[in-house]
Amino acid sequence: MKKQYLLVLLLVAFSVLTISGCKKKNKEVVNVFNWAEYISEDILEDFEKETGIEVVYSTYDSNESMYSKVKLLKGSGYDLIFPSTYYIAKMIKDGLLAPMDLSKLPNVKEIDKALLNQSYDKGNKYSIPFMWGITGIAVNSKFINPDNVTSWKDLWDAEYKGKVIVQNDIREVFHIGLTSLGYSGNSTNPKEIEEAYNELVKLYPSIRLFNSDSPKVPLLNEEVYIGLVWGGEVFMAAKENPDIKFIYPEEGAIGWGDCYAIPVGAENSENAYKLINYLLRPDISARISEEYGYASPSPKSREFLPKDIAESAILYPSQEEMNKIEFQNDVLESIIVYEKYWEQLKTVN
Amino acid sequence: MKERNFFNVVTVAIIALWLLIFAFIPNIMMFIISFFERSETGFFDVAFTLDNYKSFFSSLYFQVLFNSFKMATITTALVLLIGYPFAYILARSNFKYKSLLAILVIIPYWTSALIRTYAIKVLLTTNGIINTTLETVGIIDAPLNLLYTEGAVILGLVYTLLPFMILPLYATIDKLDVRYLEAAGDLGASRFKVFTYIIIPLTVPGIIAGCLLVFLPSLGLFYIPDILGGAKNLLIGNLIKDQFLLARNWPFGSAVSNLLMIIMAFMLFAYYKSAKKINSKVL
Amino acid sequence: MSEKYLKNIYLWMVYLFLYIPLFILIFLSFNSSRYGTSIGEFTLEWYVKLFDNKGLVEASLNSFILAISVATIATVIGTLASVSIFRFNFFGKNFLLTLIYVVLMSPDIVMGISLLILFLVIDLPLGFTTLLITHVTFSLPFVVIALFSRLAGFDKNIIEAAKDLGADSLKTFWYIILPSILPAVVAGWLLSFTISMDDSIGSFFTTGPGFEVLPLKIYSMVRLGVTPEVNALSTIIFGLSFILIVISQILLRDKTKTKFK
Numbered sequence: 030m031k032k033q034y035l036l037v038l039l040l041v042a043f044s045v046l047t048i049s050g051c052k053k054k055n056k057e058v059v060n061v062f063n064w065a066e067y068i069s070e071d072i073l074e075d076f077e078k079e080t081g082i083e084v085v086y087s088t089y090d091s092n093e094s095m096y097s098k099v100k101l102l103k104g105s106g107y108d109l110i111f112p113s114t115y116y117i118a119k120m121i122k123d124g125l126l127a128p129m130d131l132s133k134l135p136n137v138k139e140i141d142k143a144l145l146n147q148s149y150d151k152g153n154k155y156s157i158p159f160m161w162g163i164t165g166i167a168v169n170s171k172f173i174n175p176d177n178v179t180s181w182k183d184l185w186d187a188e189y190k191g192k193v194i195v196q197n198d199i200r201e202v203f204h205i206g207l208t209s210l211g212y213s214g215n216s217t218n219p220k221e222i223e224e225a226y227n228e229l230v231k232l233y234p235s236i237r238l239f240n241s242d243s244p245k246v247p248l249l250n251e252e253v254y255i256g257l258v259w260g261g262e263v264f265m266a267a268k269e270n271p272d273i274k275f276i277y278p279e280e281g282a283i284g285w286g287d288c289y290a291i292p293v294g295a296e297n298s299e300n301a302y303k304l305i306n307y308l309l310r311p312d313i314s315a316r317i318s319e320e321y322g323y324a325s326p327s328p329k330s331r332e333f334l335p336k337d338i339a340e341s342a343i344l345y346p347s348q349e350e351m352n353k354i355e356f357q358n359d360v361l362e363s364i365i366v367y368e369k370y371w372e373q374l375k376t377v378n
Numbered sequence: 379m380k381e382r383n384f385f386n387v388v389t390v391a392i393i394a395l396w397l398l399i400f401a402f403i404p405n406i407m408m409f410i411i412s413f414f415e416r417s418e419t420g421f422f423d424v425a426f427t428l429d430n431y432k433s434f435f436s437s438l439y440f441q442v443l444f445n446s447f448k449m450a451t452i453t454t455a456l457v458l459l460i461g462y463p464f465a466y467i468l469a470r471s472n473f474k475y476k477s478l479l480a481i482l483v484i485i486p487y488w489t490s491a492l493i494r495t496y497a498i499k500v501l502l503t504t505n506g507i508i509n510t511t512l513e514t515v516g517i518i519d520a521p522l523n524l525l526y527t528e529g530a531v532i533l534g535l536v537y538t539l540l541p542f543m544i545l546p547l548y549a550t551i552d553k554l555d556v557r558y559l560e561a562a563g564d565l566g567a568s569r570f571k572v573f574t575y576i577i578i579p580l581t582v583p584g585i586i587a588g589c590l591l592v593f594l595p596s597l598g599l600f601y602i603p604d605i606l607g608g609a610k611n612l613l614i615g616n617l618i619k620d621q622f623l624l625a626r627n628w629p630f631g632s633a634v635s636n637l638l639m640i641i642m643a644f645m646l647f648a649y650y651k652s653a654k655k656i657n658s659k660v661l
Numbered sequence: 662m663s664e665k666y667l668k669n670i671y672l673w674m675v676y677l678f679l680y681i682p683l684f685i686l687i688f689l690s691f692n693s694s695r696y697g698t699s700i701g702e703f704t705l706e707w708y709v710k711l712f713d714n715k716g717l718v719e720a721s722l723n724s725f726i727l728a729i730s731v732a733t734i735a736t737v738i739g740t741l742a743s744v745s746i747f748r749f750n751f752f753g754k755n756f757l758l759t760l761i762y763v764v765l766m767s768p769d770i771v772m773g774i775s776l777l778i779l780f781l782v783i784d785l786p787l788g789f790t791t792l793l794i795t796h797v798t799f800s801l802p803f804v805v806i807a808l809f810s811r812l813a814g815f816d817k818n819i820i821e822a823a824k825d826l827g828a829d830s831l832k833t834f835w836y837i838i839l840p841s842i843l844p845a846v847v848a849g850w851l852l853s854f855t856i857s858m859d860d861s862i863g864s865f866f867t868t869g870p871g872f873e874v875l876p877l878k879i880y881s882m883v884r885l886g887v888t889p890e891v892n893a894l895s896t897i898i899f900g901l902s903f904i905l906i907v908i909s910q911i912l913l914r915d916k917t918k919t920k921f922k
Binding site: 383384385386389390392393394396397398399400401402403404405407408460463464467468471475477478479480481482483484485486487488489490491492493494496497498500501507537540541542545546548549550552553580583584586587588590591594595597598601615618619622623628631632635638639642643646 | 668671672675676678679680681682683685686689697738739741742744745746748749751753757759760761762763764765766767768769770771772774775776778779794795797798801803805806807809810811813814829830831834841844845847848851852854855858859861862875876879880883887891892895898899902903906907910911
Binding site for chain 1: 781870
């Protein structure tokens with residue numbers, strides 16, 4: 030009996046030692062903080078081979094948790110993070126991001142000018158686009174004629190009751206409420222938010238689910254026929270089931286983007302620049318884009334992509350659609366107003 | 379107190395120190411924060427206020443609380459209903475590998491909780507196993523909406539928490555002294571009477587332990603309502619998480635968490651009081 | 662006879678309920694449909710991809726080592742303390758018991774954030790140690806509550822008898838108390854191991870770069886869609902733990918048998 034306990038103790042001691050021994054201090058590293066699997070393992074390995082810099086990859090599940098942790102750590106601990114556009118402005122304001130030295134990033138020239146200099150970070154002083162995409166309407170043409178759907182307002186149609194999907198994302202849901210009334214999706218006006226809430230209350234009975242993960246699965250399972258879905262997800266779903274179509278709402282699609290940013294306390298920012306510059310290479314950016322169906326910010330990367338992706342109207346909107354897109358930005362302290370109505374929406378109904 | 383020897387002092391001191399540093403201090407910290415104001419730039423401003431508690435007293439949050447307690451109560455009742463007979467049969471059986479069978483209860487739970495929840499989703503989906511089977515057999519014509527319902531959430535909770543009921547119950551029933559039962563039988567008690575008057579009272583500690591380990595965690599499992607329920611109703615676990623992360627309102631988030639704890643503490647207290655009363659009557 | 666039959670059927674039905682999601686997982690891990698939305702062909706693709714996925718394999722190993730350490734430490738601390746708390750009255754006993762309930766009631770996110778603040782204040786580098794502390798704290802109530810349910814009604818006279826015969830505290834604990842509470846000790850260990858393998862929110866806040874654990878990694882995949890490699894991984898984890906447990910139980914049983922012969 031005693032021998033077995035001794036064995037367990039030894040095992041624990043051994044494991045503690047091996048783990049603490051694993052951390053080699055002399056090696057060049059870059060501590061990346063990102064969504065899990067957003068950059069595939071083989072790309073990171075290629076980078077390691079090319080530069081000798083080891084990528085230590087840590088993960089988060091949402092912008093909100095990433096923000097809380099980075100803020101608690103006062104911007105230290107990680108060298109490269111990937112906040113979405115609407116968190117960039119917030120993090121700049123809080124002084125959590127280090128200014129970007131563009132001279133260390135020659136590959137910035139590859140990025141589409143239309144994606145630079147956006148309202149969330151004028152002049153790209155703190156952030157560079159990593160991947161981007163749009164949110165529009167997905168329709169399963171087996172059940173719903175796509176020609177009848179042109180606007181966000183069509184989601185309110187009583188015909189689709191119980192068959193509508195929206196993302197479990199406060200900003201996206203309010204975005205359709207706001208833009209269907211003609212307001213900005215980044216509104217900070219409490220009156221406008223309240224009006225949007227009143228519209229959403231009418232939409233609520235139609236909603237089958239507020240989706241918390243990848244929305245292609247309920248679409249493919251025919252749980253839902255129509256709804257608010259990211260373009261990349263529709264593209265992937267359409268590969269499995271060609272009945273699933275994407276529609277640009279006339280109010281304009283919602284634009285979102287994840288960006289490279291370096292926290293103020295980064296200890297290996299030189300290595301972070303090297304990694305950003307590497308990932309900005311059109312051929313590398315193309316590999317990430319192909320894996321997830323999100324759009325690469327580099328126009329040249331399309332040369333490296335399979336034809337169906339490069340020429341997809343879902344992933345790469347036409348100039349006309351591009352002009353209508355509104356990118357998500359920080360709503361400052363109005364987030365409390367949003368949150369209050371969000372709680373009401375899900376409770377009172 | 380003559381037994382205050384080295385062994386006891388050390389063992390109690392270790393857990394007491396551990397809990398003081400890693401449970402008491404953090405919780406006191408959050409308790410204090412709940413009396414502060416929300417900050418625009420930080421997570422809180424050091425300024426005393428009772429507003430966080432006041433704003434909880436609204437019909438909106440009472441509804442959230444009510445829904446959460448309803449779900450937790452149904453879950454606990456179902457888990458007890460399924461788990462008790464199981465633990466009882468297993469613990470009183472004479473299988474060769476009884477303890478192995480008890481451990482097999484928890485092995486599925488060593489894979490990720492999230493992944494098992496996804497597997498339940500596959501089971502319930504429109505063209506999933508249940509719907510297809512029912513349709514083939516001819517019980518239903520059109521697929522049932524099983525997923526994204528309250529029932530799906532409860533199924534997920536029951537599944538996830540079942541071992542937390544079974545294992546403590548098994549450990550309690552396993553030590554049950556057979557002589558009591560035999561004595562009662564010899565005295566002519568019916569099996570029903572033996573069960574209600576002897577077995578159940580003797581296993582009450584296990585029932586309480588199981589209910590605690592199921593009821594309390596079930597209030598906090600936010601990913602199950604999100605994934606299986608379609609996040610359509612706000613439950614208290616989601617509320618606290620959203621207040622901390624989304625609204626960045628730590629003071630209110632900790633106020634909600636404190637109130638929840640106070641309510642549960644009150645329930646536990648009331649339970650122990652009444653349990654004592656009943657016991658003293660019986661004895 | 663028929664009653665025994667019914668009882669067995671009930672047992673197997675509950676086991677079926679517990680294992681159905683596992684069967685689905687195993688099926689999906691060999692299914693070629695990427696999103697698990699249709700029945701495709703038999704494939705080993707996800708297993709091949711899994712072994713190329715250094716991050717996922719490393720996170721699983723980290724989780725296993727962490728969970729074993731957590732369960733062992735929590736069980737040792739929890740068991741010793743429960744027995745002492747059960748046997749003796751001391752100043753602050755009720756306070757200690759209240760703290761145990763407080764941990765059980767605190768939402769993970771509250772504990773996670775406040776522990777992170779604490780670790781930052783005492784300047785403890787985030788990683789294995791901080792995760793270990795967090796998970797042990799989460800597990801302690803499970804161990805203590807499981808132990809208490811078994812200890813309730815334990816005949817203290819036996820301990821007195823042992824004492825009178827000259828056994829010291831350690832001996833009494835090892836030879837008298839431990840054998841009779843062993844099932845609860847095992848239950849406490851198993852519950853703690855499970856808590857550690859499943860905690861994502863607490864882990865998120867209290868780990869640092871370089872020590873990634875599996876539940877956190879899987880939870881972070883949610884936005885982009887959980888990859889089928891995870892099904893393959895879960896199948897392997899399940900298979901390994903199943904085989905290990907069965908073998909160890911059979912070996913243990915043989916040993917105790919020969920001992921008593």
